[in-house]
Amino acid sequence: MSASVRLSRRSFVSGLAVLGLGPRRSLAQGFAGLGNDASGFAAVVPGRRFSFPADHGPHPDYRIEWWYLTANLKDEGGNAYGVQWTLFRQAMQPGPQREGWASQQIWMGHAAITCADTHRYSETFARGGIGQAGVETDPFHAWIDSWEMRGLDGMSATDIAPLQVKASGVDFSYALKLDASKPLVLEGDGGYSRKSAEGQASYYYSQPFFTMVGGVTIDGKSVNVTGQAWMDREWSSQPLAADQTGWDWFSLHLGTGEKLMLFRLRQTQGKHYLSGNWIEPGGRATELPSSAIEMTPMATTEVADRKLPTSWRIVIPDRHLEIDIVPLNPRSWMGTSFPYWEGPISFTGSHKGVGYLEMTGY
Numbered sequence: 001m002s003a004s005v006r007l008s009r010r011s012f013v014s015g016l017a018v019l020g021l022g023p024r025r026s027l028a029q030g031f032a033g034l035g036n037d038a039s040g041f042a043a044v045v046p047g048r049r050f051s052f053p054a055d056h057g058p059h060p061d062y063r064i065e066w067w068y069l070t071a072n073l074k075d076e077g078g079n080a081y082g083v084q085w086t087l088f089r090q091a092m093q094p095g096p097q098r099e100g101w102a103s104q105q106i107w108m109g110h111a112a113i114t115c116a117d118t119h120r121y122s123e124t125f126a127r128g129g130i131g132q133a134g135v136e137t138d139p140f141h142a143w144i145d146s147w148e149m150r151g152l153d154g155m156s157a158t159d160i161a162p163l164q165v166k167a168s169g170v171d172f173s174y175a176l177k178l179d180a181s182k183p184l185v186l187e188g189d190g191g192y193s194r195k196s197a198e199g200q201a202s203y204y205y206s207q208p209f210f211t212m213v214g215g216v217t218i219d220g221k222s223v224n225v226t227g228q229a230w231m232d233r234e235w236s237s238q239p240l241a242a243d244q245t246g247w248d249w250f251s252l253h254l255g256t257g258e259k260l261m262l263f264r265l266r267q268t269q270g271k272h273y274l275s276g277n278w279i280e281p282g283g284r285a286t287e288l289p290s291s292a293i294e295m296t297p298m299a300t301t302e303v304a305d306r307k308l309p310t311s312w313r314i315v316i317p318d319r320h321l322e323i324d325i326v327p328l329n330p331r332s333w334m335g336t337s338f339p340y341w342e343g344p345i346s347f348t349g350s351h352k353g354v355g356y357l358e359m360t361g362y
Contacts, residue, residue: 040094041237044201046192052184053157055205056233057137058089060097060105065089065235067135067142067149069165070251071176071212072344072354073227080328081216081225082114082344082356083174084121085149085165087135087142089128103129109144111167113174113216114332114343120218122169123336158183160207160231176214178229180207182283187232187261188275189287195240195265196273202236208251208259208279228253230356243268246361248295250276250314250325250345255352257281260321262288262314264295266361278319292318301330306362308341323349327357 042061059065071083088108098104105128112121126133126144133144140151140160147167155162161180167173185206187193193204210229215222230251240247244265252260262276274290293316297309312325325347332343341359346352 044236053137057135059235062235063091063237068232070356071229073225075223075225084112086110100129107133107144109147113172114329119329119332120172121334172218174216176212178210178212180209182209185285187277198241200241202234204234207231249358252355253353303331303333308362321350323347
C-alpha cells in the first residue's frame with residue numbers, strides 16, 4: 001500500500017478548515033463534513049435540464065463535485081483487478097469566482113489499483129485557478145498534475161466516449177482506453193438524487209456502459225487487461241443531512257446486461273436512507289425507493305482499526321434479485337485525507353456479476 005501526497009496539501013487542508021471540514025467536525029456533520037450548512041452555495045432542486053458537454057465540466061457555485069471512475073478488469077490469465085480514478089473539486093467559500101491564486105477552488109485526486117493480494121493507492125492535491133488541475137469540456141479533459149482523463153477523437157458528448165485515462169503512484173500505474181455505445185444515465189429522478197427525507201440531494205448522472213482495455217503496472221510488472229467500467233458525475237452543496245455519518249454505495253454490472261446503482265446513507269437516529277436505480281440493457285433507468293431495497297451486511301473485516309461490512313446480501317423483490325456480494329480484496333482501504341473503503345466486488349445468487357463498493361464514514 002502506498003500514498004503519494006503532492007506539495008499543495010497545506011493549501012487543501014487550509015481550505016478544509018475554512019469550510020469546517022476538518023476531522024474534529026466530520027463525525028458530527030457527516031462524512032467529511034458534507035452535512036454541514038451550505039449557506040451561500042447554489043442549491044440542488046428538482047427539474048434540472050442537463051446539457052452536454054457543458055455538464056461534464058465544473059459547477060463552481062456548488063460546494064462539492066466529483067468525476068469518479070471505477071473498473072472491473074481481468075488479465076489474460078483470468079486474474080481480477082480493480083481500478084479507480086477520481087477527481088474532486090471543493091469550494092472553500094461561496095460567492096463570485098476569483099481567478100489565479102485567489103481562486104476558492106481546491107482539487108483532490110485519488111487513484112488506486114486492487115487485486116486479490118494487494119491494494120495500492122495515491123492521493124494528490126492542487127489549487128484552482130493556476131492550471132494545476134481542472135476540467136475542460138470541448139475537447140473534454142479532466143486532469144490533476146500528470147493524471148488525466150481525456151476525450152479522444154470523435155468523442156460523443158452524450159456517451160462521454162471514447163476516453164483515455166492514466167494515473168500513477170510510487171509503485172503502480174495504469175493507462176487505459178474507454179469506449180461506450182450507449183448514452184449517459186440520469187440517476188435518481190431524472191438526475192435529481194435524493195439523499196435524505198429532509199431534502200438533501202445531488203445532481204447525479206452516470207456512464208455505466210463503459211468497456212475498457214489497456215495496461216496496469218504493479219511493482220514494475222505490467223499486464224494487459226480488459227473489462228467493464230462505470231463513471232459517476234455528481235455535484236451538490238449539502239449531500240448529507242446533519243445526522244448522516246456516511247454511505248455504502250454499490251455499482252453492479254449484472255451478467256444479464258442490466259446495471260444497478262444502490263446506496264445506503266447511515267443515520268445516527270432513525271431508519272437508514274436507501275435509494276438506487278435499475279438500469280435496463282438499453283439504458284432506461286427506473287428509480288428504486290427505499291421500500292424496494294433490502295441491504296444487509298453479512299460479514300465484517302477489521303482494517304485500519306475499524307470493522308467494516310465487506311460482505312453483503314442485497315434483495316430487490318420486485319426485480320426478483322437476491323445476491324450475495326464478496327470483495328476481491330477485503331482490505332481495500334483508502335488511507336487518504338478522508339479515509340474510506342473502495343474496491344471491486346463480485347456477486348452470485350439470482351444474478352451473477354461484478355461491481356464496486358464504496359464505504360465512507362466508518
